[in-house]
Amino acid sequence: MSELTQETLNELKEIAGRYPDARSGLLPMLHLVQSVQGYVTPEGIEACAEVLDITAAEVAGVATFYTMYKRRPVGDYHVGVCTNTLCAIMGGDLIFERLKEHLEVGNDETTEDGRLTLEHVECNAACDYAPVMMVNWEFMDNMTPESAVELVDRLRSGQDVRSTRGARICTWREAERVLAGYPDDRADEGPAAGPASLEGLRIARERGWRAPEPEEEAR
Amino acid sequence: MTDTLTPVLSDNWDHDRAWTLESYERAGGYSALRKAVRRQPAEIVELVKDSGLRGRGGAGFPTGMKWGFVPQDTESPEGGKPKYLVVNADESEPGTCKDIPLMLASPHTLVEGTIISSYAIRANHAFIYVRGEVLHVVRRMQRAVEEAYLAGYLGKNILGSGYDLDVVVHVGAGAYICGEETALLDSLEGRRGQPRLRPPFPAVAGLYACPTVINNVESIASVPCIVDNGPDWFGSMGTEKSKGMTLYSLSGHVTRPGQYEAPLGITLRELLDLAGGVREGRMLKFWTPGGSSTPLLTAEHLDIPLDYEGVAEAGSMLGTKALQIFDDSTCVVRAVLRWTEFYKHESCGKCTPCREGTWWLVQVLERLERGQGSEEDLDTLLDLCDNILGRSFCALGDGATSPITSSIQYFRDEYLAHLEQGGCPFDAEAASLFATAGAMA
Ligand SMILES: Cc1cc2nc3c(=O)[nH]c(=O)nc-3n(C[C@H](O)[C@H](O)[C@H](O)COP(=O)(O)O)c2cc1C
Ligand code: FES
Numbered sequence: 001m002s003e004l005t006q007e008t009l010n011e012l013k014e015i016a017g018r019y020p021d022a023r024s025g026l027l028p029m030l031h032l033v034q035s036v037q038g039y040v041t042p043e044g045i046e047a048c049a050e051v052l053d054i055t056a057a058e059v060a061g062v063a064t065f066y067t068m069y070k071r072r073p074v075g076d077y078h079v080g081v082c083t084n085t086l087c088a089i090m091g092g093d094l095i096f097e098r099l100k101e102h103l104e105v106g107n108d109e110t111t112e113d114g115r116l117t118l119e120h121v122e123c124n125a126a127c128d129y130a131p132v133m134m135v136n137w138e139f140m141d142n143m144t145p146e147s148a149v150e151l152v153d154r155l156r157s158g159q160d161v162r163s164t165r166g167a168r169i170c171t172w173r174e175a176e177r178v179l180a181g182y183p184d185d186r187a188d189e190g191p192a193a194g195p196a197s198l199e200g201l202r203i204a205r206e207r208g209w210r211a212p213e214p215e216e217e218a219r
Numbered sequence: 220m221t222d223t224l225t226p227v228l229s230d231n232w233d234h235d236r237a238w239t240l241e242s243y244e245r246a247g248g249y250s251a252l253r254k255a256v257r258r259q260p261a262e263i264v265e266l267v268k269d270s271g272l273r274g275r276g277g278a279g280f281p282t283g284m285k286w287g288f289v290p291q292d293t294e295s296p297e298g299g300k301p302k303y304l305v306v307n308a309d310e311s312e313p314g315t316c317k318d319i320p321l322m323l324a325s326p327h328t329l330v331e332g333t334i335i336s337s338y339a340i341r342a343n344h345a346f347i348y349v350r351g352e353v354l355h356v357v358r359r360m361q362r363a364v365e366e367a368y369l370a371g372y373l374g375k376n377i378l379g380s381g382y383d384l385d386v387v388v389h390v391g392a393g394a395y396i397c398g399e400e401t402a403l404l405d406s407l408e409g410r411r412g413q414p415r416l417r418p419p420f421p422a423v424a425g426l427y428a429c430p431t432v433i434n435n436v437e438s439i440a441s442v443p444c445i446v447d448n449g450p451d452w453f454g455s456m457g458t459e460k461s462k463g464m465t466l467y468s469l470s471g472h473v474t475r476p477g478q479y480e481a482p483l484g485i486t487l488r489e490l491l492d493l494a495g496g497v498r499e500g501r502m503l504k505f506w507t508p509g510g511s512s513t514p515l516l517t518a519e520h521l522d523i524p525l526d527y528e529g530v531a532e533a534g535s536m537l538g539t540k541a542l543q544i545f546d547d548s549t550c551v552v553r554a555v556l557r558w559t560e561f562y563k564h565e566s567c568g569k570c571t572p573c574r575e576g577t578w579w580l581v582q583v584l585e586r587l588e589r590g591q592g593s594e595e596d597l598d599t600l601l602d603l604c605d606n607i608l609g610r611s612f613c614a615l616g617d618g619a620t621s622p623i624t625s626s627i628q629y630f631r632d633e634y635l636a637h638l639e640q641g642g643c644p645f646d647a648e649a650a651s652l653f654a655t656a657g658a659m660a
Contacts, residue, residue, distance in 0.1 A: 018387055019387065020301070020344060020427065021408065021409075021427055023408060023409035023410075024389075024407055024408055024409050025409065026409030026410075027351075027389070027390065027391060027392050027406065027409065028389070028390055030392065031351070031390065031392070052409070061411060062409065062410060062411055065394065065411040065412065065567075066351075066391070066392035066393045066394050066412075067392070067393035067394065068351050068352065068391075068392040068393035069392055069393075080352075083557075084313050084557070084558075084561060085313060085511065085543075085554050085557040085558050085561070086313065086314060086470055086471055086543050088557055089471075089545065089549055089553070089554060089557075089647075089650045089651070090471065090472075090650070090651055090652050091651035091652050091653055093647070093651075094648065094651055094653075121352070122311070122313070122395065122561060122564075122565070123311065123312075123313040123314065123315070123561075124352055124353070125310040125311065125315060125316045125318070125319040125350070125353065126316055126319065127313075127314050127315075127316045127468065127470035127471070127476075127541070127543065128316055128468060128469065128470045128476040128477045128478065129476075130470060130471070130476070130652075131651075131652065134352060136354065137351070137352045137353060137354040138354050138355055139353075139355070144652075144653050145653070163355065165323065165355065166354065166355035167354075167355055167358070175354050178354060178357060178358060178361075179351055179354065179357060179390045180390075181361070181388070181390070183358060183361045183362065183365075184358070186358060187238065187355075187358040187359050187361070187362035188236070188239075189355075190355060192232055192233070192234070192236065192237040192238055192323070192324040192325075193232045193233070193237070193320055193323065193324040194320075195477070196475075196476050196477035196478070197229075197232060197320040197323075197324065197477060197478050198229075198232055198233055198477070198478075199475050199476070199477030199478065199479065199494070200224055200226065200229065200467075200477060200478050200479030200480055200481075200493070201226050201229050201230070201232055201233055201478075201480070202233075203224060203479075203493055204222070204224040204225075204226050204480075205233075207222075207223075207224075209222035209223055209224045209225065209226075210222060210225065210226065210230075211221070211222075211225040211226065211227045211230075211456065211464060212221055212225070212452060212455050212456065214447070214448035214449060214452045215449065215451065215452065
């Protein structure tokens with residue numbers, strides 16, 4: 001685990017400075033701590049408390065409220081399987097079972113080589129692509145137990161993996177840095193939309209359907 | 220008569236590099252902003268009122284009216300304070316999946332809407348609160364805001380109008396409750412996301428106790444087209460009290476799940492027709508009209524108009540227009556148990572009826588699903604729901620009761636079948652998408 005350097009402390013202050021009230025920066029600040037240290041460390045909690053001039057207990061109270069903040073080191077790849085009702089029924093339960101077996105870990109556990117952390121996640125707003133998985137919070141759409149196993153094997157062996165509606169998968173820590181508000185300049189990777197997002201539009205185009213023409217004087 | 224589908228918000232999603240400023244402007248983007256800043260803020264509020272736009276985040280509150288509640292008399296104690304716009308991009312209601320593809324494909328639609336809306340309520344600071352679990356959406360929003368600054372659409376003296384606005388893309392950290400507007404405010408202030416008691420309403424005392432408007436992504440994204448084409452154009456789509464077009468999200472056991480943008484008031488039968496119906500050889504069993512917090516409906520309700528009034532009349536709510544479709548391979552008790560576990564997990568713990576009630580609901584439902592327990596358990600469930608509904612600061616607990624009461628209303632026999640058979644009468648694998656593939660292997 002790397003120490004919090006002066007550079008990180010400066011960035012924590014910079015995040016707080018983006019807001020009219022510094023404390024508003026706490027959520028992104030905790031993302032930054034995770035990007036440097038791999039989880040929310042006691043040292044990170046102290047640092048946030050100091051920057052915001054609040055108690056460590058207050059910071060810890062916030063950190064423990066949100067599921068994306070981890071109290072143990074996360075692997076290079078956080079692998080989420082949606083098991084909210086719709087995905088679960090469409091096959092998410094079967095995928096999650098298969099992955100637990102294949103990786104020999106339980107929920108919220110990391111593989112022995114420290115590469116992968118498996119967790120079941122709630123609805124990730126991608127239900128039209130069910131069953132859905134998330135790798136480092138990138139969409140992996142329309143999964144099956146077989147494609148899920150193949151995916152984690154590729155991740156473990158260090159091969160390139162691309163999100164179905166996103167970028168080439170980076171590490172979990174790199175992802176956390178973007179969430180902290182430090183862009184990685186990769187917005188241009190991946191498509192604008194996946195096939196399901198375009199389904200209605202495709203039909204409308206096919207049939208020549210469109211919204212009414214606006215009246216001239218309104219324009 | 221308007222066409223069956225009316226893509227407006229989704230109209231540019233198939234354009235080349237739709238997320239870029241260049242592509243958005245080529246399609247006419249930011250022309251609404253140019254018009255807006257030439258008018259008085261109050262005129263924009265009137266325009267949005269006249270359009271009949273209602274909030275797309277679930278409750279359907281008229282957007283222009285909400286903006287009108289913001290005190291603007293600079294002499295008064297509230298009116299003299301800074302005002303804030305907060306865009307609710309937390310999209311976490313199970314089944315809801317429209318805001319995320321919108322921001323991924325066309326983040327500038329939301330940025331333009333954010334600028335016009337902030338101008339209308341005279342806010343010089345806006346926040347877009349995006350749930351944390353969508354990395355690429357965050358990238359696209361960050362980029363769009365950056366591009367808007369460089370183009371002079373954000374920052375000081377926007378388009379020479381003298382109006383200043385700063386926008387911050389703020390990223391959450393995983394908590395369904397933070398989609399609830401007052402919990403979102405606490406979260407944005409760097410606290411645990413717990414709802415606040417109302418009144419005071421956020422329009423008067425919201426972020427940092429200042430007047431604040433909170434609107435859903437789709438509501439704000441609908442503002443530019445209203446400014447561009449006029450309220451009458453918007454009102455020419457939809458029904459009398461539910462105006463405009465909207466994104467309907469079909470998911471689950473349908474042949475072609477996805478986003479379908481149509482005038483409010485389309486029916487599920489029409490939508491299913493376009494989406495190729497439920498799975499081959501199966502029948503529609505139950506569906507949610509607007510996410511898991513809206514009471515389930517059945518095949519009886521295929522022809523109700525999917526607008527605010529139509530769905531309310533059928534005993535449910537239009538909610539987020541998240542149409543989750545389940546066919547007859549699905550066990551309703553399993554589905555309801557899973558949703559209930561979700562609400563228990565996501566209850567923030569502040570109010571006792573919700574915190575304790577959702578815990579007990581899960582206990583009883585688990586028992587029923589295993590085929591243990593008794594018929595009285597159904598009454599216990601309804602009693603518990605009665606004690607949760609309307610008794611907490613926010614509507615999370617109310618939402619938790621929806622699947623339970625509606626499923627008992629329509630599928631009481633299926634609960635009893637679990638008891639008679641001492642377990643679930645369904646084959647869970649048959650409901651999955653790869654059921655047939657598995658059987659052949
Ligand atoms: C538990 C709960 C979760 C909610 N989640 C969301 C959400 O993710 N996105 C959203 O826009 N509104 C959500 N809402 C509704 C908001 O409280 C609020 O009504 C809405 O953001 C207002 O915007 P609108 O008027 O534009 O619809 C939620 C409400 C509750 C009770
Ligand atoms: S239920 Fe899995 S993404 Fe919505």
